[in-house]
Amino acid sequence: MEVKKISEINAEIKELNVPRKEKAIKALISFIISLAVVIGPIILFVNLLIYRQYRGLLALGILAMTTIFMIMVQKIYYESIVRKRVANINKLIIIPTMVVFVLGLALIYLMAKVGTI
Amino acid sequence: MENSILYMLRRYWYLIVLSLAISLPLTYLGLYRTNEALILKGGANNFVDVVEIDTDYKVSGSFSTLYVISMERSTKLQNLITKNDPTIERYTMYADSASIGDIDSYRASKIEYDSSISNALILAYKEANKVNNNINIVYEFKGYDVTYYSEKSRFRIGDRIVKIKSHYYNDRIILPTNEAEFRKAINNLTFNSDIITIERNNELIDIDITSDDYFYGYSMYDIDANNTKPGFKIKNTSLGGPSGGLLQTLSIYDRLTGNNLTKGKKIAGTGTISYKGEVGAIGGIKEKVPTAVDNNIDVFFCPSVNYEDALLAYNSLPNSKRMKLVKIDTFYDALNYLKYM
Numbered sequence: 001m002e003v004k005k006i007s008e009i010n011a012e013i014k015e016l017n018v019p020r021k022e023k024a025i026k027a028l029i030s031f032i033i034s035l036a037v038v039i040g041p042i043i044l045f046v047n048l049l050i051y052r053q054y055r056g057l058l059a060l061g062i063l064a065m066t067t068i069f070m071i072m073v074q075k076i077y078y079e080s081i082v083r084k085r086v087a088n089i090n091k092l093i094i095i096p097t098m099v100v101f102v103l104g105l106a107l108i109y110l111m112a113k114v115g116t117i
Numbered sequence: 118m119e120n121s122i123l124y125m126l127r128r129y130w131y132l133i134v135l136s137l138a139i140s141l142p143l144t145y146l147g148l149y150r151t152n153e154a155l156i157l158k159g160g161a162n163n164f165v166d167v168v169e170i171d172t173d174y175k176v177s178g179s180f181s182t183l184y185v186i187s188m189e190r191s192t193k194l195q196n197l198i199t200k201n202d203p204t205i206e207r208y209t210m211y212a213d214s215a216s217i218g219d220i221d222s223y224r225a226s227k228i229e230y231d232s233s234i235s236n237a238l239i240l241a242y243k244e245a246n247k248v249n250n251n252i253n254i255v256y257e258f259k260g261y262d263v264t265y266y267s268e269k270s271r272f273r274i275g276d277r278i279v280k281i282k283s284h285y286y287n288d289r290i291i292l293p294t295n296e297a298e299f300r301k302a303i304n305n306l307t308f309n310s311d312i313i314t315i316e317r318n319n320e321l322i323d324i325d326i327t328s329d330d331y332f333y334g335y336s337m338y339d340i341d342a343n344n345t346k347p348g349f350k351i352k353n354t355s356l357g358g359p360s361g362g363l364l365q366t367l368s369i370y371d372r373l374t375g376n377n378l379t380k381g382k383k384i385a386g387t388g389t390i391s392y393k394g395e396v397g398a399i400g401g402i403k404e405k406v407p408t409a410v411d412n413n414i415d416v417f418f419c420p421s422v423n424y425e426d427a428l429l430a431y432n433s434l435p436n437s438k439r440m441k442l443v444k445i446d447t448f449y450d451a452l453n454y455l456k457y458m
Contacts, residue, residue: 022121025121025122026121026125029122029125030125033125033129033132033133033136034132036132036133036136036140036141037132037135037136037140038140039136039140039143039144040136040139040140040141040142040143040144040147041139041140041143043143043144043147043148043194044143044147044194046147047147047192047194047195047198048198050155050157050186050188050191050195050199051157052157052158052159052160052186072132076125076129079128080121080124080125080128083124116355
Protein backbone atom coordinates (compact mmCIF):
# COMPACT_ATOMS: atom_id res chain seq x y z
CA MET A 1 0.00 0.00 0.00
CA GLU A 2 1.36 3.41 -0.92
CA VAL A 3 2.23 5.54 2.15
CA LYS A 4 2.03 9.23 1.31
CA LYS A 5 3.44 12.13 3.28
CA ILE A 6 1.13 14.92 4.42
CA SER A 7 2.97 17.37 2.15
CA GLU A 8 2.31 15.08 -0.84
CA ILE A 9 -1.40 14.85 -0.02
CA ASN A 10 -1.58 18.64 0.30
CA ALA A 11 0.20 19.01 -3.04
CA GLU A 12 -2.31 16.69 -4.73
CA ILE A 13 -5.20 18.68 -3.29
CA LYS A 14 -3.60 21.93 -4.53
CA GLU A 15 -3.33 20.44 -8.01
CA LEU A 16 -7.10 19.99 -8.11
CA ASN A 17 -7.30 23.79 -8.39
CA VAL A 18 -10.57 24.06 -6.51
CA PRO A 19 -11.64 27.73 -6.62
CA ARG A 20 -11.22 29.64 -3.34
CA LYS A 21 -14.86 30.65 -3.25
CA GLU A 22 -15.95 27.01 -3.52
CA LYS A 23 -13.48 26.02 -0.77
CA ALA A 24 -14.83 28.77 1.50
CA ILE A 25 -18.45 27.74 0.98
CA LYS A 26 -17.66 24.08 1.55
CA ALA A 27 -15.70 24.97 4.69
CA LEU A 28 -18.70 26.94 5.95
CA ILE A 29 -21.17 24.13 5.17
CA SER A 30 -18.85 21.59 6.84
CA PHE A 31 -18.66 23.81 9.91
CA ILE A 32 -22.44 24.27 10.09
CA ILE A 33 -23.29 20.59 9.61
CA SER A 34 -20.70 19.47 12.19
CA LEU A 35 -21.77 22.10 14.69
CA ALA A 36 -25.41 21.18 14.22
CA VAL A 37 -24.62 17.58 15.15
CA VAL A 38 -22.47 18.19 18.24
CA ILE A 39 -24.11 21.31 19.68
CA GLY A 40 -26.99 19.36 21.22
CA PRO A 41 -24.85 16.92 23.22
CA ILE A 42 -22.48 19.74 24.26
CA ILE A 43 -25.42 21.80 25.57
CA LEU A 44 -26.69 18.70 27.37
CA PHE A 45 -23.32 18.22 29.11
CA VAL A 46 -23.13 21.93 30.02
CA ASN A 47 -26.61 21.74 31.55
CA LEU A 48 -25.53 18.72 33.59
CA LEU A 49 -22.62 20.67 35.13
CA ILE A 50 -24.96 21.52 38.03
CA TYR A 51 -24.07 18.03 39.27
CA ARG A 52 -20.76 18.94 40.86
CA GLN A 53 -19.68 15.33 41.41
CA TYR A 54 -19.76 14.61 37.67
CA ARG A 55 -17.94 17.71 36.44
CA GLY A 56 -14.77 15.83 35.57
CA LEU A 57 -16.65 13.29 33.46
CA LEU A 58 -18.74 16.01 31.83
CA ALA A 59 -15.61 17.97 30.97
CA LEU A 60 -14.24 14.86 29.26
CA GLY A 61 -17.56 14.48 27.46
CA ILE A 62 -17.38 18.06 26.18
CA LEU A 63 -13.80 17.42 25.05
CA ALA A 64 -14.90 14.25 23.25
CA MET A 65 -17.65 16.14 21.41
CA THR A 66 -15.19 18.91 20.50
CA THR A 67 -12.84 16.29 19.09
CA ILE A 68 -15.66 14.70 17.12
CA PHE A 69 -16.53 18.18 15.82
CA MET A 70 -12.92 18.72 14.69
CA ILE A 71 -12.87 15.36 12.89
CA MET A 72 -16.24 15.93 11.22
CA VAL A 73 -15.47 19.45 9.99
CA GLN A 74 -12.22 18.38 8.40
CA LYS A 75 -13.53 15.08 7.01
CA ILE A 76 -16.61 16.63 5.42
CA TYR A 77 -14.54 19.52 4.04
CA TYR A 78 -11.78 17.42 2.50
CA GLU A 79 -14.16 14.79 1.15
CA SER A 80 -16.25 17.43 -0.56
CA ILE A 81 -13.13 19.13 -1.98
CA VAL A 82 -11.37 16.05 -3.32
CA ARG A 83 -14.42 13.90 -4.17
CA LYS A 84 -12.38 10.69 -4.00
CA ARG A 85 -9.72 12.06 -6.36
CA VAL A 86 -7.07 12.03 -3.58
CA ALA A 87 -6.42 9.11 -1.22
CA ASN A 88 -5.35 9.10 2.46
CA ILE A 89 -6.95 12.44 3.37
CA ASN A 90 -7.47 11.12 6.91
CA LYS A 91 -3.78 11.83 7.52
CA LEU A 92 -4.51 15.57 7.25
CA ILE A 93 -7.13 15.33 9.99
CA ILE A 94 -5.13 13.43 12.60
CA ILE A 95 -2.53 15.97 13.69
CA PRO A 96 -4.72 19.07 14.24
CA THR A 97 -7.29 16.89 16.01
CA MET A 98 -4.68 15.32 18.29
CA VAL A 99 -3.31 18.77 19.16
CA VAL A 100 -6.74 20.04 20.19
CA PHE A 101 -7.46 16.83 22.12
CA VAL A 102 -4.19 16.93 24.05
CA LEU A 103 -4.59 20.65 24.85
CA GLY A 104 -8.12 19.94 26.05
CA LEU A 105 -6.92 17.09 28.27
CA ALA A 106 -4.22 19.34 29.74
CA LEU A 107 -6.80 22.03 30.49
CA ILE A 108 -9.09 19.52 32.22
CA TYR A 109 -6.14 18.23 34.25
CA LEU A 110 -5.23 21.78 35.35
CA MET A 111 -8.83 22.55 36.28
CA ALA A 112 -9.02 19.35 38.32
CA LYS A 113 -5.77 20.25 40.07
CA VAL A 114 -7.01 23.70 41.15
CA GLY A 115 -10.32 22.20 42.21
CA THR A 116 -12.54 23.85 39.60
CA ILE A 117 -13.83 20.40 38.55
CA MET B 118 -21.09 25.64 -7.12
CA GLU B 119 -24.73 24.66 -6.84
CA ASN B 120 -23.73 21.10 -7.74
CA SER B 121 -21.16 21.11 -4.96
CA ILE B 122 -23.64 22.29 -2.35
CA LEU B 123 -26.24 19.75 -3.52
CA TYR B 124 -23.53 17.06 -3.47
CA MET B 125 -22.73 17.87 0.15
CA LEU B 126 -26.38 17.94 1.20
CA ARG B 127 -27.08 14.63 -0.55
CA ARG B 128 -23.98 12.94 0.87
CA TYR B 129 -24.50 14.11 4.46
CA TRP B 130 -28.29 14.14 4.66
CA TYR B 131 -28.23 11.69 7.57
CA LEU B 132 -26.20 14.14 9.66
CA ILE B 133 -28.74 16.86 8.98
CA VAL B 134 -31.56 14.51 10.06
CA LEU B 135 -29.55 13.56 13.18
CA SER B 136 -29.02 17.18 14.15
CA LEU B 137 -32.70 18.03 13.62
CA ALA B 138 -33.86 15.02 15.63
CA ILE B 139 -31.40 15.28 18.52
CA SER B 140 -29.44 18.52 18.57
CA LEU B 141 -32.28 20.91 17.81
CA PRO B 142 -34.54 19.88 20.71
CA LEU B 143 -31.57 19.64 23.09
CA THR B 144 -30.41 23.12 22.05
CA TYR B 145 -33.85 24.63 22.54
CA LEU B 146 -34.44 22.98 25.91
CA GLY B 147 -30.88 23.61 27.04
CA LEU B 148 -30.82 27.33 26.25
CA TYR B 149 -34.37 28.35 27.25
CA ARG B 150 -34.07 29.90 30.73
CA THR B 151 -37.10 29.69 33.02
CA ASN B 152 -38.03 31.58 36.22
CA GLU B 153 -37.27 28.51 38.30
CA ALA B 154 -34.23 28.04 40.52
CA LEU B 155 -32.56 24.83 41.66
CA ILE B 156 -30.51 24.18 44.79
CA LEU B 157 -28.25 21.13 44.82
CA LYS B 158 -25.82 19.62 47.31
CA GLY B 159 -22.43 21.33 47.20
CA GLY B 160 -19.50 20.71 49.49
CA ALA B 161 -17.52 21.78 52.54
CA ASN B 162 -14.61 24.23 52.67
CA ASN B 163 -12.13 24.21 55.53
CA PHE B 164 -12.07 27.90 56.42
CA VAL B 165 -8.37 27.79 57.30
CA ASP B 166 -7.81 27.59 53.54
CA VAL B 167 -9.76 30.82 52.95
CA VAL B 168 -8.52 33.26 55.62
CA GLU B 169 -4.98 32.88 57.00
CA ILE B 170 -4.24 34.30 60.44
CA ASP B 171 -0.65 35.15 61.29
CA THR B 172 -0.30 32.82 64.26
CA ASP B 173 1.64 29.64 65.04
CA TYR B 174 -1.43 27.93 66.48
CA LYS B 175 -2.53 24.86 64.50
CA VAL B 176 -6.21 23.91 64.63
CA SER B 177 -6.56 20.28 65.73
CA GLY B 178 -9.96 19.68 64.11
CA SER B 179 -11.57 21.93 61.51
CA PHE B 180 -14.16 24.62 60.96
CA SER B 181 -15.88 24.23 57.61
CA THR B 182 -18.37 26.39 55.80
CA LEU B 183 -20.89 24.53 53.69
CA TYR B 184 -21.98 25.64 50.28
CA VAL B 185 -24.73 24.59 47.92
CA ILE B 186 -24.86 24.75 44.13
CA SER B 187 -27.50 27.28 43.20
CA MET B 188 -28.78 27.51 39.63
CA GLU B 189 -31.01 30.55 39.19
CA ARG B 190 -33.17 30.74 36.08
CA SER B 191 -32.58 27.09 35.34
CA THR B 192 -33.13 25.87 31.78
CA LYS B 193 -36.07 23.73 30.67
CA LEU B 194 -33.61 20.86 30.19
CA GLN B 195 -32.28 21.17 33.74
CA ASN B 196 -35.84 21.25 35.10
CA LEU B 197 -36.65 18.10 33.10
CA ILE B 198 -33.52 16.24 34.22
CA THR B 199 -34.00 17.09 37.89
CA LYS B 200 -37.78 16.68 37.94
CA ASN B 201 -37.86 13.46 39.95
CA ASP B 202 -34.73 14.03 42.02
CA PRO B 203 -35.86 14.38 45.67
CA THR B 204 -32.44 15.68 46.77
CA ILE B 205 -32.84 18.86 44.72
CA GLU B 206 -34.84 21.82 46.01
CA ARG B 207 -36.67 23.93 43.46
CA TYR B 208 -38.58 27.21 43.73
CA THR B 209 -40.02 29.90 41.51
CA MET B 210 -38.06 33.14 41.53
CA TYR B 211 -39.71 36.50 42.09
CA ALA B 212 -39.96 38.55 38.90
CA ASP B 213 -37.49 41.09 40.33
CA SER B 214 -34.83 38.46 41.09
CA ALA B 215 -35.32 36.83 37.71
CA SER B 216 -34.64 40.16 35.97
CA ILE B 217 -31.12 40.43 37.47
CA GLY B 218 -28.59 38.89 35.06
CA ASP B 219 -26.06 36.16 35.85
CA ILE B 220 -23.07 38.50 36.08
CA ASP B 221 -24.86 40.88 38.46
CA SER B 222 -26.08 37.91 40.52
CA TYR B 223 -22.50 36.73 40.86
CA ARG B 224 -21.30 40.24 41.80
CA ALA B 225 -24.03 40.48 44.42
CA SER B 226 -23.03 37.15 45.97
CA LYS B 227 -19.39 38.29 46.14
CA ILE B 228 -20.44 41.52 47.92
CA GLU B 229 -22.44 39.45 50.43
CA TYR B 230 -19.45 37.13 50.92
CA ASP B 231 -17.01 40.04 51.45
CA SER B 232 -19.41 41.65 53.92
CA SER B 233 -19.69 38.35 55.80
CA ILE B 234 -15.90 37.93 56.03
CA SER B 235 -15.53 41.53 57.29
CA ASN B 236 -18.21 41.02 59.96
CA ALA B 237 -16.55 37.74 60.96
CA LEU B 238 -13.10 39.34 61.26
CA ILE B 239 -14.41 42.32 63.26
CA LEU B 240 -16.46 40.20 65.66
CA ALA B 241 -13.76 37.54 66.11
CA TYR B 242 -10.99 40.08 66.75
CA LYS B 243 -13.13 42.14 69.16
CA GLU B 244 -14.09 39.03 71.14
CA ALA B 245 -10.52 37.73 71.11
CA ASN B 246 -9.36 41.12 72.42
CA LYS B 247 -11.34 40.37 75.61
CA VAL B 248 -9.11 37.32 76.11
CA ASN B 249 -5.84 38.92 74.96
CA ASN B 250 -5.64 42.68 74.59
CA ASN B 251 -2.70 42.41 72.17
CA ILE B 252 -5.24 41.29 69.59
CA ASN B 253 -6.58 44.38 67.81
CA ILE B 254 -8.46 45.19 64.68
CA VAL B 255 -8.56 48.57 62.95
CA TYR B 256 -11.50 49.13 60.66
CA GLU B 257 -13.72 51.80 59.19
CA PHE B 258 -17.35 51.58 58.17
CA LYS B 259 -17.79 52.59 54.50
CA GLY B 260 -21.50 52.24 53.74
CA TYR B 261 -23.87 49.63 52.32
CA ASP B 262 -23.36 47.99 48.94
CA VAL B 263 -26.52 47.17 46.99
CA THR B 264 -26.97 43.44 46.37
CA TYR B 265 -30.53 43.40 45.12
CA TYR B 266 -32.94 45.82 43.44
CA SER B 267 -36.50 45.61 42.19
CA GLU B 268 -37.25 45.54 38.46
CA LYS B 269 -37.94 49.27 38.02
CA SER B 270 -35.50 50.46 40.67
CA ARG B 271 -32.77 52.97 39.81
CA PHE B 272 -30.32 51.23 42.10
CA ARG B 273 -27.76 48.83 40.67
CA ILE B 274 -25.63 46.02 42.09
CA GLY B 275 -22.52 47.47 43.70
CA ASP B 276 -23.96 50.96 44.34
CA ARG B 277 -22.64 52.14 47.70
CA ILE B 278 -25.20 53.87 49.96
CA VAL B 279 -23.30 56.69 51.66
CA LYS B 280 -26.08 58.98 52.93
CA ILE B 281 -29.77 58.82 53.77
CA LYS B 282 -31.92 61.96 54.17
CA SER B 283 -35.15 60.66 55.59
CA HIS B 284 -38.26 61.70 57.54
CA TYR B 285 -37.44 58.67 59.71
CA TYR B 286 -34.47 60.70 60.99
CA ASN B 287 -36.35 64.01 61.02
CA ASP B 288 -34.77 64.93 57.69
CA ARG B 289 -31.24 64.72 59.06
CA ILE B 290 -28.59 63.28 56.76
CA ILE B 291 -27.43 60.11 58.39
CA LEU B 292 -26.13 56.61 57.67
CA PRO B 293 -26.66 54.08 60.47
CA THR B 294 -23.70 51.76 61.05
CA ASN B 295 -26.03 49.28 62.70
CA GLU B 296 -27.44 46.98 60.01
CA ALA B 297 -30.75 46.41 61.82
CA GLU B 298 -31.20 50.18 62.08
CA PHE B 299 -30.35 50.54 58.37
CA ARG B 300 -32.99 47.97 57.42
CA LYS B 301 -35.55 49.77 59.56
CA ALA B 302 -34.66 53.04 57.87
CA ILE B 303 -35.07 51.71 54.32
CA ASN B 304 -38.35 50.05 55.25
CA ASN B 305 -39.62 53.41 56.52
CA LEU B 306 -38.64 55.63 53.61
CA THR B 307 -41.14 58.28 52.51
CA PHE B 308 -41.61 58.13 48.76
CA ASN B 309 -41.15 61.27 46.65
CA SER B 310 -39.53 62.99 49.61
CA ASP B 311 -36.58 61.06 51.03
CA ILE B 312 -33.21 61.03 49.27
CA ILE B 313 -30.53 58.37 49.24
CA THR B 314 -27.03 59.28 48.06
CA ILE B 315 -25.05 56.54 46.36
CA GLU B 316 -21.52 56.26 45.07
CA ARG B 317 -21.36 54.69 41.61
CA ASN B 318 -18.17 54.67 39.51
CA ASN B 319 -16.61 57.25 41.89
CA GLU B 320 -19.53 59.61 41.36
CA LEU B 321 -22.07 60.67 43.98
CA ILE B 322 -25.67 60.42 42.82
CA ASP B 323 -28.80 61.49 44.71
CA ILE B 324 -31.85 59.28 44.25
CA ASP B 325 -35.26 60.74 45.17
CA ILE B 326 -36.90 57.60 46.44
CA THR B 327 -40.14 56.43 44.79
CA SER B 328 -42.17 53.26 45.33
CA ASP B 329 -40.25 51.65 42.43
CA ASP B 330 -36.87 52.09 44.09
CA TYR B 331 -36.73 49.03 46.31
CA PHE B 332 -33.26 47.69 47.09
CA TYR B 333 -31.27 45.67 49.63
CA GLY B 334 -27.69 46.10 50.77
CA TYR B 335 -24.92 44.74 52.96
CA SER B 336 -22.58 46.66 55.25
CA MET B 337 -19.05 47.17 54.00
CA TYR B 338 -15.95 47.83 56.08
CA ASP B 339 -12.37 48.69 55.22
CA ILE B 340 -10.12 46.72 57.51
CA ASP B 341 -6.63 48.18 57.96
CA ALA B 342 -4.61 45.01 57.46
CA ASN B 343 -1.34 46.80 58.31
CA ASN B 344 -2.47 47.88 61.79
CA THR B 345 -4.50 44.81 62.65
CA LYS B 346 -2.65 42.40 64.94
CA PRO B 347 -2.12 39.57 64.34
CA GLY B 348 -2.17 40.02 60.61
CA PHE B 349 -4.48 38.14 58.29
CA LYS B 350 -4.75 37.32 54.60
CA ILE B 351 -7.91 36.55 52.63
CA LYS B 352 -7.43 34.19 49.70
CA ASN B 353 -9.36 34.42 46.47
CA THR B 354 -12.23 32.01 46.18
CA SER B 355 -15.11 31.45 43.80
CA LEU B 356 -17.56 31.16 46.71
CA GLY B 357 -20.25 33.75 47.35
CA GLY B 358 -23.10 34.56 49.68
CA PRO B 359 -23.20 35.40 53.41
CA SER B 360 -24.26 32.07 54.89
CA GLY B 361 -20.81 31.08 56.15
CA GLY B 362 -20.58 34.00 58.60
CA LEU B 363 -20.97 32.06 61.84
CA LEU B 364 -18.34 29.42 60.99
CA GLN B 365 -16.00 32.07 59.61
CA THR B 366 -16.18 33.90 62.95
CA LEU B 367 -15.65 30.75 65.00
CA SER B 368 -12.66 29.72 62.88
CA ILE B 369 -10.96 33.12 63.13
CA TYR B 370 -11.68 33.39 66.87
CA ASP B 371 -10.28 29.91 67.50
CA ARG B 372 -7.01 30.70 65.74
CA LEU B 373 -6.67 34.09 67.47
CA THR B 374 -7.17 32.70 70.96
CA GLY B 375 -5.59 29.26 70.48
CA ASN B 376 -8.20 27.77 72.82
CA ASN B 377 -8.64 24.54 70.84
CA LEU B 378 -12.37 25.02 70.41
CA THR B 379 -12.64 22.08 68.01
CA LYS B 380 -11.03 19.53 70.36
CA GLY B 381 -10.04 17.58 67.27
CA LYS B 382 -13.58 17.45 65.85
CA LYS B 383 -14.92 18.58 62.49
CA ILE B 384 -17.22 21.53 63.08
CA ALA B 385 -19.48 22.91 60.37
CA GLY B 386 -22.72 24.79 60.08
CA THR B 387 -24.35 27.74 58.51
CA GLY B 388 -25.81 31.13 59.38
CA THR B 389 -25.14 34.75 58.55
CA ILE B 390 -23.35 36.84 61.18
CA SER B 391 -23.80 40.45 62.22
CA TYR B 392 -20.94 42.31 63.86
CA LYS B 393 -22.97 42.04 67.10
CA GLY B 394 -22.92 38.25 66.90
CA GLU B 395 -26.52 37.62 65.81
CA VAL B 396 -26.90 34.56 63.57
CA GLY B 397 -29.38 34.99 60.73
CA ALA B 398 -31.36 32.70 58.41
CA ILE B 399 -29.88 31.08 55.33
CA GLY B 400 -31.06 29.21 52.26
CA GLY B 401 -30.40 25.66 51.14
CA ILE B 402 -30.49 24.09 54.62
CA LYS B 403 -32.06 20.89 53.22
CA GLU B 404 -28.99 20.39 51.04
CA LYS B 405 -26.42 21.51 53.61
CA VAL B 406 -27.37 18.90 56.21
CA PRO B 407 -26.73 15.94 53.83
CA THR B 408 -23.54 17.66 52.63
CA ALA B 409 -22.34 17.83 56.23
CA VAL B 410 -23.16 14.15 56.78
CA ASP B 411 -21.29 13.22 53.57
CA ASN B 412 -18.24 15.11 54.86
CA ASN B 413 -18.28 13.31 58.26
CA ILE B 414 -18.97 16.48 60.22
CA ASP B 415 -19.20 15.96 64.00
CA VAL B 416 -21.12 19.13 65.00
CA PHE B 417 -23.47 21.13 62.76
CA PHE B 418 -24.61 24.59 63.94
CA CYS B 419 -27.94 25.69 62.56
CA PRO B 420 -29.78 29.04 62.99
CA SER B 421 -33.04 28.70 64.98
CA VAL B 422 -35.16 29.92 62.09
CA ASN B 423 -33.85 27.11 59.86
CA TYR B 424 -33.81 24.42 62.54
CA GLU B 425 -37.16 22.79 61.69
CA ASP B 426 -36.14 22.16 58.07
CA ALA B 427 -32.68 21.05 59.17
CA LEU B 428 -34.18 18.52 61.59
CA LEU B 429 -36.42 17.09 58.85
CA ALA B 430 -33.41 16.61 56.58
CA TYR B 431 -31.35 15.21 59.47
CA ASN B 432 -34.01 12.65 60.44
CA SER B 433 -34.50 11.55 56.83
CA LEU B 434 -30.86 10.49 56.45
CA PRO B 435 -29.99 6.94 57.55
CA ASN B 436 -26.42 7.74 58.59
CA SER B 437 -26.83 11.13 60.24
CA LYS B 438 -26.91 10.17 63.91
CA ARG B 439 -23.14 10.46 64.35
CA MET B 440 -23.43 14.20 63.71
CA LYS B 441 -24.82 16.53 66.41
CA LEU B 442 -27.34 19.07 65.09
CA VAL B 443 -27.19 22.15 67.33
CA LYS B 444 -29.68 25.03 67.25
CA ILE B 445 -28.20 28.48 67.93
CA ASP B 446 -29.20 32.15 67.80
CA THR B 447 -25.86 33.88 68.34
CA PHE B 448 -22.15 33.40 67.98
CA TYR B 449 -22.00 33.19 71.78
CA ASP B 450 -24.38 30.18 71.78
CA ALA B 451 -22.00 28.33 69.45
CA LEU B 452 -18.95 29.41 71.44
CA ASN B 453 -20.45 28.17 74.71
CA TYR B 454 -21.41 24.87 73.15
CA LEU B 455 -17.85 24.31 71.94
CA LYS B 456 -16.27 25.37 75.24
CA TYR B 457 -18.29 22.77 77.14
CA MET B 458 -18.29 20.07 74.41
